[in-house]
Amino acid sequence: MLLSGATLIFVLVTGLVALPFLRRKGTASERHEIRTWVIGLGLAFPMTVLAALLAYGLVIGERLLPYPGDAVVEVAATGSRDGWIFTYSDAADRTTSAVLHIPAGRPVDVAITTEDVIHSFWVPRLAGKLDAIPGHVNVLRIEADAPGTYQGLSAEFSGPGYANLTFTVTAHDGAGWRAFLVGKTE
Amino acid sequence: MNALRRHRALSLIWASEPGIRGWFSTVNHTDLGRMFIVTAFFFFVVGGLLAMLIRAQLATPHSAFAGPDIYNQIFTMHGTIMMFLFAIPTFEGLAVYLLPKMLGTRDLAFPRLTAYGYWCYAFGGTMLLVSMLLGIAPDGGWFMYPPLSGAIHSPGINTDFWLIGITFVEISAIAAAVEITVSILKYRAPGMSMDRMPIFAWYALVTALMILTGFPPLILGSVLLEVERAFGLPFFQADLGGDSLLWQHLFWLFGHPEVYIIFLPAAGVISTVLPVMCRTTLLGYGWIVAAAVALAFLSFGLWVHHMFTTGIPHMGLAFFSAASTLVAVPTAVQIFAWIGTMWRGRPELHMPMLHILGFFVTFVIGGLTGVMVAVVPFDWQAHDTAFVTAHLHYVLFGGFVFPVLAGLYYWLPHVTGRRRFFRLGEFAFALIFIGFHVTFLAMHWVGLMGQRRRIPTYAPEDGWTAINLVSSVGSFVLAIGLAMVLFDIILNSVTAVRGRRDPWKAGTLEWAMILPPPAYNFASLPQVTGRDPLTRDPDLTSRLARGKGYLGRPRHGWRETLTVDVATGHPDFHVVYPSNTRLPIVMSAITGLFFLSLLLKLYWLTPLALAGVAVLACRWVWTLGRADDLPAQDIGHGLSLRPATATDRAPGWWGSVFLLTANATFFGSLLFGFAFLWTVAPGWPPPAWFTPSVLEICIGLAGAATGPIAIRWAIQAVRREANAMPALAIAFAAAGAIGVACAAMMLRAPDPGGHAYGATLTVLSGYGLFHAGLVALMIAVLIAKVRGGLTSTRRRSDFPVVGLWVDYLAATGTLILLVGHLPGFLS
Structure with missing residues (x-):
């Protein structure tokens, strides 16, 4: 249009x-x-x-804004020049790197920050991008309609190695998500 | 005296030294304008070669052409060179060359300052080139975002080259902006009121004012980042009370107005050239001036649209999104006024017109994709992809390079005095136009497919291979076209046949002279009665050459001109310019030594270089002084004018007003930074506030209260031929008191390396201390002038100039002390 x-x-x-x-x-x-x-x-x-x-x-x-609702899943994404690290508020002991796990069909709030320079969290098929800024936490609402894997990218120049700073998002169905939370999925 | 003898006499007075020596000592605006433009196009070629390297790298997947380290330097330098070393200096060069000629006068307001600015640009640009040849060029992107550009993540000297080199080049932009503003306001032909000025002068005025308010935030950001890198003051480190977002605000507070600083002069070229190409006059002169002014104001409300993805609240985004789309309105007014001009006239397809058509097609596409990225959700997807790269090239190439090429072909006969003979230009235009659109249409497409900016390579699976190859092929066609333009211009400058005067039948005054232009421009100055003096009076050129205007009699070896009343254009004062001198080049070399000492961390050299600059600056103002009073000078047509030194509002006063405008913007940005850190940065409030001291604040405020009163007393005294010494001594002591209070604050400030609060107080009090020293030095020079008999009631114009600086010191000193001491009192 x-x-x-x-x-x-x-x-x-x-x-x-x-x-x-x-x-x-x-x-x-x-x-x-x-x-x-x-x-x-x-x-x-x-x-x-x-x-x-x-x-x-x-x-x-x-x-597209993140409004509070009871079905919202909360995860955190921390950028660094070595790759992205993801943590989950529903499973405090789980930490994954380079792969973000989410349930399909439910809104997910990603709390984005960084441990070194500025990065940007971008999963083109799920949402727009949002920056990871030292000392700040930005929240991005994403939602995958169907289970599957989605390509994610860092979208802010971060020096040498920038081109390879990618990750994937794996969206699970209900059973797969429960299995992930109890630690059955790597 | 006939025209030829007058020409010889004036040439003797105004000419620069013969041969290569003349390059280093000339202060003539025609020489310096040409030097600016040639240097800028040299950097255009360098930046263009870098662009070719980028496209060579991206032409194929898994390219091994350049490693990421080199590739990062290449794209950083491409952006930096095109913005700072090509676009802005091209505007400066055009304005320096054209303005006095268009305004019907003989030179710019401060000829030595023009030269100083040029040499700062040449030396600063050389610094960056050297870094590139040594393989240690800046590599953090042209926007230099910390923390990536901070000392932890970029320990090398690369970033320092950018911060220090660009700040050095920026001096020339500020110098040119002050110069252009004062020249347009005061140095015009008699009778040229504001509404009779050629439209280019309006655009140049607006652009210069934007430079004065747009560049200081960047200069401040560069200073703070360099101080952080060199001395560990944590302005941008989140764990020590700094915030990297502060850099983004300061950078884009400059960066967006910068886009319009580049576009407006180009629009000025179109508004000048298009009506001539269409054999008519510009439609809606007043509307276009209003649109340019509106654009200038709006552009300062747009910076946040470069930060849509930084997590700013959505209502904030809504405001800036609205402002970003609104900026399209004044642009549309200009575009349609130009199209209306074409409809009212009879367009002819000369070379300049071809490039103007190229501008229309390209710029309109760039504007439309610009409106797309102003829509926030779209930007969240397109941001930092090749789509944005393509958009900005449509705007900058369409909105700047095409108009500049139009202007180049339009004024080439003016610079060379020759007629174009070889017809390479038409073919070159076709290559440029086709090459450009192939390159960047493809880039839009691949950006929408998800290719990010600034990646050194990509994989075949990404599916971008074919499009990137097409884009690279297009870029080489474009490069060949541009090379042909340069070749065409060189060929036609050295070999073509002599041309006529006023070959385009234009109406503006720059064509009312023999070509190539003589060093003095006009043998006598015209009386202007309308916007197109040459259309009204085709005989004007020869009448001026025969000395029928003002100041037609060469005398005393003076470089003479006159100033006019700002609004009405009535002549008000008589001015004698300084003549050829090497002072500007020497002073900019010493200024370069100052920057070099910071770059190479030779800190023992820094105070020596600063002292050198101070000594030369004193010499600079000293040599203008006279030991005797000049009577009013006869300027012809029964008018006689007093010298400008016999007033309170001399050109130097106007120059100081605009320099202080830039300075105040710098200071305001510093206060903004303090407030921003305090309210937004994590890690505030700081561990401890600065311990306030009633004694220090009283000393400082007493100085701030006394200084302005004392200097006014001195101004009164010199006007009444009374003794100004006591008043000057008190003013000197007042500046000292402010300096003492600021120095105390600097010494007692909390550890500047420990928290951004202490760092900010250190910089604030350092700013106050520096200005106290500067003002004290000015007063000391004034005292020496009084003692040396260089002042009198008819030579008093230095007093109000120093008065401005004393007032400025008092105001900023008060603010610095309040900002420093109050939080401690309140908590």
């Missing part, structure tokens, strides 16, 4: 740029020209488009 809207505006503008080469010199008065070009196309047109777009973005963004 963003793309088609953008294409439409692009075609409109390039068309307006091309036309004066094909037609004869304009004869409109300065006041009329200002009204058409500056006030109409320059002010009113973008304001309308942008207001709609902004409202759309805010509504979507609001829907």
Whole structure:
């Protein structure tokens, strides 16, 4: 939708740029020209488009926010230049590295921080990215619709080794998640 | 005196030294503008070669072309060079070369400062080049986020090169900005009121003011990070009360306005060139000025949109998202005003017009993808992918490089005095246009497929191979096109046939002179009655050459010009410029020594270099003084003007106002940093507050109260030809008192290495101490001038300048002492 809207505006503008080469010199008065070009196309047109777009973005963004609910699973992700470490509030003794386990079909809040430089936690198919910043904890809401594995990436430049800073997210069905919590899954 | 003899006499006065010696001692804006532009394009070539290396690396998966260490240096330097050593200096060069000519005067406000700025840029840029040749170039990304760029994770000298080298180059940006602002406000042809200024001057004015308020946060950030790296003051370390987010705020507080600092001059070029190409005048002059001003204001409210993924609350994001989309409105006003200009005129497809069309297509796409990333949820996905890289290249190449190429072809006949003969340019444009879009359309696509920025390589399984190869091929086509442009320009500069005056039939004053331009620009200064003086009066050029304007009589070997009233453009004072000198290059070399001593940790050299700069600065102001009063000077047409030294508002006063504006922004950013750490950083409040002292605060505040009164008394005294010495002595003591209070605070501050609180107090009191010393030095020079008989009621303009600095010291000193002592009293 963003793309088609953008294409439409692009075609409109390039068309307006091309036309004066094909037609004869304009004869409109300065006041009329200002009204058409500056006030109409320059002010009113973008304001309308942008207001709609902004409202759309805010509504979507609001829907992605982590609101408290009883079914929410809480996990923690700690970035480092050696890889990601994950811990689970439902199973205090479990720590995994490079693989994050979550239940499918339930909202999961990931508390993100780092032990060295800035990283960014990103699982493209589950949610947008959120930064891991020293001394701060950021919470990201993710949810996998179906069991399976999802590719995750660090998305903030962190020096040499940045390209290999990846992880996977394994989403379990109900039974698999219970098995993970009691330590039956590695 | 006929035109030819006048030309010879004026050339003798204004010319730089012959041959290569002239390069080092020239203070002429035409010379320095050309030097700026040539140097900037040299760095453009270097940055472009680095881009080629990046695309060579990414052309195939598992590339072994460069290891990650080298690759990190390559992309860091590509961004750094293009932003700091190409884009900004190109604007400075264009403005330095064009403004006095467009405004109908003979030079910029402070010719020696132009030269000083240029040499700071050349030396600072050389420092960065050397680091690259030695393989120890900065490698933390052009944004240098700590803690990655801190001493723990980047112990090498690489990061220091960036922090120190860029700060050195920044001096030239601040110097040029002060210069441009004062020149536009005060140095114009008689009769050129603000609303008759050429549109480029408006854009340059807005850009210069943005540099003055946009660059100080970055300079502050660089200083703090370098102090952390060198001396362990933990501003950005979370475990010691610092916060790495502070860097991000300071960096983007600069970084986003920077985008518009780059775009606005380019828009100024379009607003100047497009109407000429369409044989008409610009539609909506006032609207365009308003749009540029609005853009400048809005751009300072946008910095957080680079930090959408740092965990800022959603309502905060909503505000900045709104501001980010809103910025598209003034941009749209300009775009449609330009299109309207094309509709009212008859566009002709000359070389500059081709590049303007390239601008339209490219920039509109960049603007549209920009609106996409301003939508927060979209940005959460696209952030730090190749999509953003592609977007920013559409904006910067479309919004800066195409317009600059248009301007280059437009003003080339002006610089060389020749007509384009070889027709390489059209073919080069086609290569650039096609190459650019192939490269970066592909990059949008691969970014949406999830390719991150700044990765040195990728695997074949990622499925990006074909697209990356296409993108790399496109980039080589683009590079060949740009190389052809440079070749075309060089070829046409040295071999083509002599051209006409005013080849485009433009109406602005830079074309009302013989080409290539003489060192003095105009043999006499015009009386301006409208926005396009040359259209109104096609005979203007020869009338000015025949000396029919103002100041048409060369005398005393003076480089003469006049200043005007800011709003109305009525002539108000007579100015004699300083002439050729090596002082600027020597002073910037010593300034470079100061930065070098910090870089190489030769701290014994630092105070020596600082003292050297101080001595040269004293010489700088001393040589302008005169031992006798000048009478009012006849400038022709029955007008005579007093010298600018006989006023309280001399050019130096205006320069100080704008320099202090930048300085105040720096200080404000420091206070912002203190408040930010206090409220946001983990590990606050600190273990112990600074122990307040009633005695110290009283000494400091007494100084802050006395200083401004004493200096006003001195200004009154010199105006009435009374003895100013007692007042100056009191002002000197007042500056000393503020210095003592700040020094005490610095000595007693909690361990600066232990917590960010102590570190911040140390920097704050150091700032106060430095300014107290600076103001004391200024007053001492003034006292020496009084004793040497260099001041009188007609030579009094130094007094109000020092007055400004005394007031500034009193205000900042008071704030520093309150901020330091109050928390201890309250707790």
